[in-house]
Amino acid sequence: MRPVFALLLLSMPVLAQVPARDQGLLHLTATPNARLHPVPVRTVAFQAGFWKSRQDTTVRASIPTLLALLEEKGTLDNFRRLANPDASVPRRGPLYTDSDLYKWLEAAAWSLAIQPDPKLEATIDRTIDTILAAQEPSGYLNTWFTGERRSLRWTQQTSGHELYCLGHMTQAAIAYYRVTGKRKLLDGSIKFIDYLVRDFGPAPKQPLLTGHPELELALAELYRTTGNRQYLDLAAYLLSGVERERRKISNRDHVYLFAGRPFTDRTQFEGHAVRALSAATGAADYDLETGEPASRRTLDTLAADLSTSKMFVTGGVGSRASGEAFGDPFELPNRQAYTESCAAIAGMLFHHRMLAATGDARYADLIERALYNGINSGMSSNGTLYCYRNPLSATASDRIRNPWYDTCCCPPNLQRTFAALGAYFYSTSKDGLWVHLYDNSTLDWHLESGTPLKAQLKTGQPWRGDVELTLHPARAEEFTLYLRIPSWSLKTTVLVNGQAATAQPQPNTYLTLKRTWKPGDKITLTLDVETRLVYANPRVSEDYGKAAVQRGPILYAAEQTDNPGPEVFDLAIDHRNPISAEFRPALLGGITVLNHKGLAFDSTPSLYTFQPPSAAQPAAITLVPYYAFHGRGPANFTVWLPIR
Ligand code: FUB
Ligand code: ZN
Numbered sequence: 146m147r148p149v150f151a152l153l154l155l156s157m158p159v160l161a162q163v164p165a166r167d168q169g170l171l172h173l174t175a176t177p178n179a180r181l182h183p184v185p186v187r188t189v190a191f192q193a194g195f196w197k198s199r200q201d202t203t204v205r206a207s208i209p210t211l212l213a214l215l216e217e218k219g220t221l222d223n224f225r226r227l228a229n230p231d232a233s234v235p236r237r238g239p240l241y242t243d244s245d246l247y248k249w250l251e252a253a254a255w256s257l258a259i260q261p262d263p264k265l266e267a268t269i270d271r272t273i274d275t276i277l278a279a280q281e282p283s284g285y286l287n288t289w290f291t292g293e294r295r296s297l298r299w300t301q302q303t304s305g306h307e308l309y310c311l312g313h314m315t316q317a318a319i320a321y322y323r324v325t326g327k328r329k330l331l332d333g334s335i336k337f338i339d340y341l342v343r344d345f346g347p348a349p350k351q352p353l354l355t356g357h358p359e360l361e362l363a364l365a366e367l368y369r370t371t372g373n374r375q376y377l378d379l380a381a382y383l384l385s386g387v388e389r390e391r392r393k394i395s396n397r398d399h400v401y402l403f404a405g406r407p408f409t410d411r412t413q414f415e416g417h418a419v420r421a422l423s424a425a426t427g428a429a430d431y432d433l434e435t436g437e438p439a440s441r442r443t444l445d446t447l448a449a450d451l452s453t454s455k456m457f458v459t460g461g462v463g464s465r466a467s468g469e470a471f472g473d474p475f476e477l478p479n480r481q482a483y484t485e486s487c488a489a490i491a492g493m494l495f496h497h498r499m500l501a502a503t504g505d506a507r508y509a510d511l512i513e514r515a516l517y518n519g520i521n522s523g524m525s526s527n528g529t530l531y532c533y534r535n536p537l538s539a540t541a542s543d544r545i546r547n548p549w550y551d552t553c554c555c556p557p558n559l560q561r562t563f564a565a566l567g568a569y570f571y572s573t574s575k576d577g578l579w580v581h582l583y584d585n586s587t588l589d590w591h592l593e594s595g596t597p598l599k600a601q602l603k604t605g606q607p608w609r610g611d612v613e614l615t616l617h618p619a620r621a622e623e624f625t626l627y628l629r630i631p632s633w634s635l636k637t638t639v640l641v642n643g644q645a646a647t648a649q650p651q652p653n654t655y656l657t658l659k660r661t662w663k664p665g666d667k668i669t670l671t672l673d674v675e676t677r678l679v680y681a682n683p684r685v686s687e688d689y690g691k692a693a694v695q696r697g698p699i700l701y702a703a704e705q706t707d708n709p710g711p712e713v714f715d716l717a718i719d720h721r722n723p724i725s726a727e728f729r730p731a732l733l734g735g736i737t738v739l740n741h742k743g744l745a746f747d748s749t750p751s752l753y754t755f756q757p758p759s760a761a762q763p764a765a766i767t768l769v770p771y772y773a774f775h776g777r778g779p780a781n782f783t784v785w786l787p788i789r
Contacts (some may be wrong), residue, residue: 147191147638165323165370170568171430172369173501180504181572181579183497184590185323187258194585195607196566198734199521201565204256206528211249211556212268212550220246221272227279230292239552240289241306241357246272247313248557254320255564269321273330276314280333284340286314288335302354303398303405303781307381311337312359319366320565331370338367342375352388355404358420361427365434380431384408384424384440397522401468409439413450414471418463418483421471422491429498448499450474452490452511458693458698459522459771460515460786461535463488475684479537481786483514486523486532486555489515490562497569500581504574506654509581510632512569516582517607517698521772523559526734532558538714538783541705544692546775571600577625579655583612583672584757596622607697608728608737610634610672621663627655633697634672641668670735674696676724676739678788691785692718694739694768701739701768704782708767711745716766717787719743724768732769733776739768744789 163174169185173179191197196452215221224246226234253269253594256262280286287307290298301306315338318330345353349434355361364380367373386406388394394405394457403411403421408428414421430675432440454474456462461484469483493515500508523532530546535553539545550556571588572579578598584607588600597619604612616626630637630650641658650656650670658668674697681688694701703713724741732738745764766786774782 150162154206165326168323170565171366171497171501173433176369176433178433179501181772182593183501183568184364184571184573184588186255186568187324188564188588188590189444189570190259190589191567191589192585192587193602194604196586199524199563200259200566202526202528203252203524203560204260204262207524207556207560208249208253208256208265208564209736210529210548211560213247214247214255215249215553215565216554218242218549218551220553224275224279227288227291228275236288236292237268240304241310242553243286243288243724244306244313244359245553245557246276247310247317248554248561250561251313251317251320252557252564254317254324255561258324259564259567266325270327270329273321273333277333280336284333284336284338285607286311287339298325299351299353301356302352302392302517303356303394303402306357308353308355308360309357311341312361312363315360315363315367319363319370320561324354325652335367335371338364338376338379342379346379347387348391352391354388354392354394355383355424355552356402358402358404358424358427361424362430363617365427365430368434376429377434380427381435382588384428384431384457386410396631401470407445411443412449413447413474414439414447414455414593416471417469418471418488419469419485419491420590422462422488422495426491426495426498429495429502433498433502444499448495448508451495452507454682456492456511457482457484457519458514458533458681458695459484459489459519459537459539460492460511460517461489461519461537462492466534475682475686477681477685478687479783480539482534482536484519484535484537486520486535489519489523489535493520493562493569501572503519504579504627504655506629507632509629511651513582513631513698514700516566516569518700520559520562522774523555526773526776531559535786537702537771539760539779540781541779543775543779544781563579576628577627577659578616579627580614581629594622594624596620606672607699608674610670610674610697612670612672614668614670616662616666616668617664618662619664621661623659623661625657625659626662626668627657628668628670630654630656631672631698633695634674634676636673638671639668642666643669678718678720681785688785692788693784693786694718696722696737696739699737700771700784702771702774702782702784703766703768703786704774706777707738707769707781708765710764711762712748713781713783715746715748716764717744717746717789718766719763720788733773736770736773741766743767743786746787 160317169183173182182327315334318334322331345351364376368377400416403416463483466483496511522535570582583604583623591597599617601615632653639646676696678692704765722742728737743766745762
């Protein structure tokens, strides 16, 4: 090699040297504070089972039908009209619709990693051409602040969503680059960001405020992808809130936007839930790269605030419709819960970064809780109806599942989550392999020593507790296998090649098995999926005297459809009677239902009486997974039931 080239290569950041297709879902290979490194999306293939069918539905039904709707509603025309200014087509939809298309593109890109599809790839390429034809030579690209609204650019930074849209464009671009190696969208996104880096930032440059945090995490990932430190610096600038003076951010906006003041001043989650959790996710990304003690402290404080006082038992977040916002601690109303699908997803993204930083199983547990329940509920089993809100109780007159929303943020967000899902199941670290979640799947990747590693996982999860993992390292090698023992598995057994393991599995930790693993070694795990009652902290006044029912990772609800007798709002659990489980292959794609001999209150006509409520009538109660609520049409349902 000629010396000058050798020098160039040496000075290239190590992260940019990893080929696109080998970059993890988050490309943390060279990230100094990442204990764990997520695997690339393409390396995990779900086999017949729970998530395989969800992913298939996403790819076969959701992604194509949503593209048709985005066309019908004008989201693509919003770009086309800019390339053809003579056509007098009006722009349609709210000012952030560009982001809906970008999220759709990200979902479609990840879907190619798990199911190559030349036709879809051609559609994506055409869509990218449509988008980029609207990009200005400066790099600026936004269909709202163009043409008739050109003069408003950057004047409405608290509400304008310019950076939010760019954040989603960048994430889509990175996904497509990782899956196909194609850089066109990535280059478009870089062009826009380079323009920001040049013209915006600390004085004397123009001030820039993230009115809807999102770009921060995209910038961190772009830094990881390109090695260009300026992108991380721009994220730091946005998180630093240095613009509070120049932008005169009001206290109200500081709370609502979760921006405009230093991130490290935060002591609790508040304001708009998606904004707050996206800011925290970006800050966690930044922290993974820099490890600044102040930001780590803030992240730990916020993570504790969320899990101990602001998260619903479904993993949903956002208690108030007004401002789509967090509530006070323990303010977790069931029927009024706002719990936007995007907020639960943002929570999952936040916890995913916290898990990568710490290897703490509690974060994986929170990911699982949200994923199987409050995120999974967001898309119907046929993949064409979506929830914006995911309340924990509703009536038959509530129309919660819809094919389209004018603010269409949730549908493509759910799609991109399900399409990339396999990569949340496994990570590597310097010393081994981590298994976070259990479903029928294969992994085809390598250890960080470079040794190729295949793994096959067979399980009856989430309905049964049996898990069998077979490892196929290319050669015998010593490494540690980290197996997550979920919080709900109180009695777990583990065998290695049929022999009891010496390590004792503890709930909510990773079981560590360090040994020389040989091709064909088998680990048999029996998780405890006994049905359990869940009780809320007594400060959650809505849930006081009530219980929710959980079996394995699945949270249950009583829905009127299965309970033709008394109204489900009059039902109560009788603590003396067991709850039995029954697998019904023909129901809702194959689910375990729970049966219980409970009680029904007298639905007394008086609102108030001097007698405590009587619950004399026995009543058979059937419970189905919460995520399937309204899956057979609108009906009364409730997660929390009084317990007597
Ligand atoms: O503002 C863009 C998106 O619309 C937010 O993320 C959602 O909460 C909804 O308000
Ligand atoms: Zn949403």
